[in-house]
Amino acid sequence: MHPAALALLVVLSLGVAGYALGVYGFLPLGEAVHPDMRASFATHRNVVYVHVFASAVALVLGPLQFWSRLRTARPGLHRWSGRFYLGVGILLGGLAGLFMAFHAAGGRGSRLGFACLALAWLFTGLRAYRAIRARDVAVHRRWMIRNFALTFAAVTLRLWLPASLASGIPFEVAYPVVAWLCWVPNVLAAELLLNRTHDPSLGRRTAGKSPRRQT
Ligand code: HEM
Numbered sequence: 683m684h685p686a687a688l689a690l691l692v693v694l695s696l697g698v699a700g701y702a703l704g705v706y707g708f709l710p711l712g713e714a715v716h717p718d719m720r721a722s723f724a725t726h727r728n729v730v731y732v733h734v735f736a737s738a739v740a741l742v743l744g745p746l747q748f749w750s751r752l753r754t755a756r757p758g759l760h761r762w763s764g765r766f767y768l769g770v771g772i773l774l775g776g777l778a779g780l781f782m783a784f785h786a787a788g789g790r791g792s793r794l795g796f797a798c799l800a801l802a803w804l805f806t807g808l809r810a811y812r813a814i815r816a817r818d819v820a821v822h823r824r825w826m827i828r829n830f831a832l833t834f835a836a837v838t839l840r841l842w843l844p845a846s847l848a849s850g851i852p853f854e855v856a857y858p859v860v861a862w863l864c865w866v867p868n869v870l871a872a873e874l875l876l877n878r879t880h881d882p883s884l885g886r887r888t889a890g891k892s893p894r895r896q897t
Contacts, residue, residue, distance in 0.1 A: 692745045694837045699741040701840070706734045716853050718787035726785060733778035737836065740771025744830045764814075772807035772829065776800050788857035795861030802869070803832045809897070821897055823884055824876055831872035832865055839864035 705714045711727055712720030723730045743763050746752065753760045783796035810825035842863050846856035876884065 688745060688748060691748075691834070695741045695745050695834070698837050698840055699738040702734045702738045702741075702836075706731060716787060716857075718853070722785045722787060726781065729778050729781050733775055733782055736770050736778060737775030737833075738771075740767055740775055740833045741836055743767040743771065744833050747826060748830070768807050768811055771833070772803055776804040776807065779803070786861070788854065788861065791858030792861035795858065795865075799832060799835055799861075799865045802865070803829065806832060820884055824897065827876060827884075828869065828872050831868040834868050835865035838868060 711730065712723040715723070743766055746763055747760065747767060777800075780797060780800035783793055783800055786792045786796050806825050806829035810822050810829055813819075813822035813825055839860060842860045843856060846860060847853060
C-alpha cells in the first residue's frame with residue numbers, strides 16, 4: 683500500500699478508536715450520541731461496552747497488518763496481532779455489533795444495514811482465517827483487505843453522519859441511509875482495488891498463465 687494512503691488509514695482509524703476509548707472509557711454511557719441511541723444503549727450496556735472496546739482493537743491493529751515492512755521484519759508480531767484482530771476485534775466486536783444491530787436507532791433500514799455489516803464482517807474474517815490456516819497467503823490477503831474495508835465503516839460512518847446532519851438532513855432520515863453508506867462503498871472500493879492491483883502477493887493472474895480459482 684502507498685505510504686501516504688497507509689498514513690491516512692492509520693490517522694483516521696486511530697482517531698475513531700481514540701474517540702471510542704475516550705468517550706466510552708470516561709463519560710457516562712451514551713453521552714455523545716443521539717437520544718434515540720442513548721435510550722437503546724441503556725437496555726444493553728454491557729454489550730455496548732464489549733462492542734466499542736473490542737472493535738477498537740480491530741481499528742488500532744488493522745492498519746498495522748498491512749504494513750509490509752513490519753510483516754517482513756517481525757512475522758511473529760504480525761501473527762499475534764492478527765490473532766487479536768480477528769479473535770477480539772472481529773469475533774467479539776462483530777457478535778456484539780450484530781446484537782446491537784437489532785436494537786439500533788433509525789428503524790428497520792438501519793437495523794438491516796448494521797446487521798448485514800456485522801455478518802459481512804464476521805464472514806470475511808472467517809474466510810481470512812481459514813485461508814491463512816490453509817497457508818494460502820494471497821487469498822488471506824484478499825479477504826483481509828475486504829475485512830478491513832468493513833472495519834473502516836467505523837470511520838466512514840463518522841464522516842457521513844456529521845456531514846449529513848451538517849447539511850440539514852434530520853437524524854431520523856440520515857441514519858438508516860448512513861447505516862448502508864458507511865460500508866457498501868468501502869466494499870466496492872476494496873473490490874476495485876483487488877481487481878486493478880498488479881501486486882503479485884495478492885495472487886492476481888497474469889496474462890498467459892493458466893487460470894487459477896481465486897476468491
Ligand atoms: C464493522 C462492523 C461494525 C458493526 C456491525 C457495528 C455495529 C454497531 C451498532 C449496531 C451500533 C449501535 C447503533 C445504534 O444503536 O443506533 C454501533 C455503535 C458503535 N460502534 Fe460499532 N459497529 C462496527 C464496527 C465498529 C468499530 C470498528 C468501532 C471502533 C471503535 C465501533 C465503535 C462503535 C461505537 C463507539 C458506537 C457507539 C456510537 C458512537 O458513539 O458513535 N464500531 N456499532
